[in-house]
Amino acid sequence: MNAKQWMEEADQVLMHTYGRYPVVLDRGEGVYLYDLDGKRYLDFGAGIAVFALGYGNRAYNEALKRQIDRLVHTSNYFYNVPAAEACRNIVNATGMDRVFLTNSGTEAVEGALKLAHKVYYNRYKRADGEIIAMNHSFHGRSMGALSVTGTPKYREPFGGIPGIVFADYNNYNDVASKITERTCAIIMETVQGEGGLRPAEPEFLKRVRALCDEKGILLILDEIQCGMGRTGTMLACEQYGVKPDIVTLAKALGCGVPVGAFAAREETASAFVPGDHGSTYGGNPLAAAAVNAVFGLFESEHILENVREASSYLGSCLEKLMQKYSCIRECRGLGLMRGLVFDRPVKEIISSAMQNGLITFSAGTDIVRLVPPLVIRREHIDEMIEILDRSIEECL
DSSP states (O other), X not given: OOHHHHHHHXXXXXXXXXXXXXXXXXXXXXXXEEETTOOEEEESSHHHHTOTTOBOOHHHHHHHHXXXXXXXXXXXXXXXXXXXXHHHHHHHHHOOSEEEEESSHHHHHHHHHHHHHHHHHHHHSOSOOEEEEETTOOOOSXXXXXXXXXXXXXXXXGOOOSOEEEEOTTOHHHHHHTOOTTEEEEEEESEESTTTSEEOOHHHHHHHHHHHHHHTOEEEEEOTTTTTTTTSSSSGGGGGTOOOSEEEEOGGGXXXXXXXXXXXXXXXXXXXXXXXXXXXXXXXHHHHHHHHHHHHHHHHTTHHHHHHHHHHHHHHHHHHHHHHOTTEEEEEEEXXXXXXXXXXXXXXXXXXXXXXXXXXXXXXXXXXXXXXXTTOOHHHHHHHHHHHHHHHHHXX
């Protein structure tokens, strides 16, 4: 069947929960993707910030092949070596003490929320804890994660769990005003992704950390998109000198294999006892092997150093593009997590870029989001700028 026929087949059997682009992707190589017709696309979306290592990394692929031939799944009634190694790698990378491996970022958020509620329950013997989340945040689409997602259009049709209070991101006074004796945790992204590529202001994050310490409240940092090196450090919060009580990871943690994690300090993690939480597939040997391959390649291929170099160049190129077009109101973000804010909807620009061989995504209606693989070089940035420039021209 050709691409059109495959899209028609998919539309007949898939639930209509995505507005898909009319493209059937077939394979990837480096920082490029190819569709069924052989057309090449420069990928500045990375599967929504997932494929940090690009496509076809031989060492990564071989690590997965070896594990498939050895053992794919057991259950969490047994130990397995790849999971133990993966958790040690995460502990070393995050400065946390204990890890729970999940299948996704959404599940990592769910686990973090449960852990915060269990800490509160152990302290007060009540299950009425409240969590403060941020307006314009995004944490996932399951009922718990959706409940702390600060975008009403995603949340309102489904109700959500009780005890969630929203405050304005980067507004310390608003956050402080929402605290009550029932507040058990504050959750936020260190850099908001779907909410507009907004980094936390340093003073805001530091004051919230101090407030949590003063009030005995847990600080949960969602680093699912901004973590794992995307901002130039393993965790974005490292650049603020702030350490959370719980941190969530996913996306680039497995570079395409479905895996996530939440990690916590010992005094927080110890609230969980056998039976409090679980996952049939969480921490299976195949997913854990992917995590270990990723950490090994981050070191051997000097990924963090490349992110810092590439992000500096990307920032300067985007500033020049912004100066050229008055329709670009702002360039914001951190590291290789950038957004161009336009004075109009960007759907047409993204579609034009796709036709011209560049994959990008939006964040909201007016922001072009750029989250490329972390292995991009200057020549890829130059190519992206040339295509995006041409695509903007076509839409004016």
